[in-house]
Amino acid sequence: MSKKPLPISTICAWKTRIDPTPDYQRPPAWSRKQKQLLIDSILREYDIPKMYWRSVSRDDGVKYEVIDGQQRLRTIWEYQAGEFALAKNIDPVNGIACAGKKYADLDLDISTIFDAYPVDVVIVDDAIQTDEEDEVRDMFLRLQNGTTLKAQEKRNAMPGQMRDFIKDVASHKFFENCKFTNSRFAFDHIAAQMVRLEMAGEPTSVRDGDLNKMYDGNRDFDPIGKVAKKVRRVLDYLLRAFPDKTPELERYNAIVLYCLSSTLIGSYAHSGTEEALAKWFIEFETERRKNETLDEEERDPQLIEYRRLTSQSTDSEESIRARLEFIERRFFLAYPDIEPLDETRIFTPEQRLAIYRKNDGHCQLKIKCNGERLAWADWHADHIVAHSNGGKTVVSNGQVACGPCNLVKSNKPDPNGATAS
Template identity: 60%
Template sequence: MKLSKERYPVSVLKEVQDSIDVRPEYQRPLVWTLKQKRLLIDSILRGYDVPKMYWHRQPDEEQFEFHVVDGQQRLTTIWEFCNDGFALPKDSDPVDGISTAKLKYSGFNTELKKRLHLYSFDVVIVEEAIQNDEEDEVREMFLRLQNGTTLKAQEKRNAMTGRMRAFVKEVAQHPFFESCKFSNTRFTYDHIAAQMTCLELAGEPVSLRDSDLNKMYAEQTDFDPKGNVAKKVRRTLDYLTQAFPEHTRELERYNAVTLYSLASSLIDNYVHQGTEKKLADWFIAFETERRADMEKDEDSRDVQLVEYQRLTSYSTDAAESLAKRLEHMQRRFFLAAPDIELVDPTRIFSEAQRLAIYRRDGARCQLRIKCDGSEKLKWNNWHADHKVPHSAGGKTTVENGQVACPDCNFAKGAVG
């Protein structure tokens, strides 16, 4: 990694805004308060030392010439102030006898503008990283430079390298999150997406604390975004999006992960096609009942709802809490929807069943999607197919089985 140092006066920083990306994917969102922004402008006017910035030079074909590694808040504050985005406080002390109280940039006289424009920042330029390991160094630099600031755990994970980080970033863009009440402030969607992925990896309720998610990111750097776990996460979120196609205020941070676990279990173990509306109607009714119960006097409240409420308030990311909340949701949901059937636990036809199906169907394909069924199939070149799909409640029985040639069976899967 090659570093060089340059000096940029504020007057130049104003002009090069379009060539600087302050939000590369590893950066955190803008978090400075108005007080912090005002303090920076006041420090510049008084000539106080402000920490240097770090920029990463990009290849010529990229949209931006630089990505900001460190200095995001300072840069955006300068640009915002110079566009009259905020005023200095009413109790600001004069700068060399010049009052700055309640002034915006447009209210500055020539002397104040000169002080602002001529103030120069030291900028360390990280030259273009060609190799992947050099790009990793840039991310490591970002984490180290932020070490003394209040980065949230998910903001740190967002700057980590590896396929797990990339997969969580992808999942965080899923439309389901737009249906939730909570916003993506400081990578909240990424945090919830990481928890959902962690649950799917484990296949059961597990601890979802920051330390557990950090471990997942570290151990799953080679995570397969096309593997079974990734497919299951997407499939479950697709199901939830069908259940909640519009913004739903009942979808809070504390219940989104538990609801995901319930949906994931439905997909794995039950005939779930067409149950999306049932789940949504039940969930909204459940949340309405829970909120109404909280308004009752203590002696009149539902004991089970009191316990559920306690579990959503304390140790919410602990394995035991997640398991008990899921158990509570499952019990109430299946009481409200008793007609939902379990899928047949046996998915694969036995050799005896296969032989019976093969003889009954005369070794000829019954699907006839890609073929006409006239050719007699050899024993080592056919599939035993469920007439009623297993996922739709079809049983793994000879009666529900049929001979299918590989081409037709694959075509059936593609269209259904």
């Protein structure tokens, strides 16, 4: 590392070469009052904390990434660009009035103080490679010690593949259709809770301490493993159910809807149920909100209890379990015809032989081929009625398929009226 006192004029000139928010950084969070106080301190030539930058070489021309000092750096840039003015009640600087003034309005002597002010910048000179990213994240967390970082902002800077996977999941379009915004990594927080619930396979506590342990204990998490694939599959299902902005999708609702959708995908003939889920949920929320407007003696006590569960200890196992049981009961009462999946998904060797002989070894799909005859070691036993649609794993529901045809079927009707497994 090396320390360089850089004048603010240089820091502003280098703006396009500096990335203030690499992915472990939190978003801009300072208030106008905090920004004004920093600029006032600079004009009075008080010391301000040093910044830490990492030297990099990127294709977009960026030469430095900010490890610490993002809020101060942005404030300096914004004031120099005229995006805010000083507070209206500050005292003169060196006898010169500055109250309420933007940078362009400052007296020349005062703007010179601003331009020449030396900011201590510690440069991590070595271009740290990918295998040393953990050191940068660790430095960021150490430098933030004692500041008001939220729990998810700290987790976002933790090393490991779990953090990277959740960061990727948080970019799923489903979250954009929820009511809450991504302020201070809210999407990452909800995504992390969903991943923990999926890993547990049942309602469990998703408090910050639990999420911290999950991040730390799963640094080698497999982003293409069983859990990861299921998480993405559930979010894809939810996006099909809610393709547009849905104000009813509060944080606590997103969690229980994830759990319900995961159950549907894992245990029920769920194909085509997305519209039913969305319709039921919006009707339920409408009923629940209307219930709150009724006189106390006319309110549904079950809906009152559900509302209590959404407002107290919402991240506890007890709250999530109770809300999910309530939601599942109501949903399946509204749609009693949704069938459980056949517990057996894979055809037995005896069933495979019977299916092969039944079709004389010829591909029945005929999507990529003309029904060619396949060798015994080179065919797929395919469900005619998809397993996800409630199709049974029995010989009468099995057919021969070649690999290319089976892979492109993708839940669409084939020329013979079959659907994908």
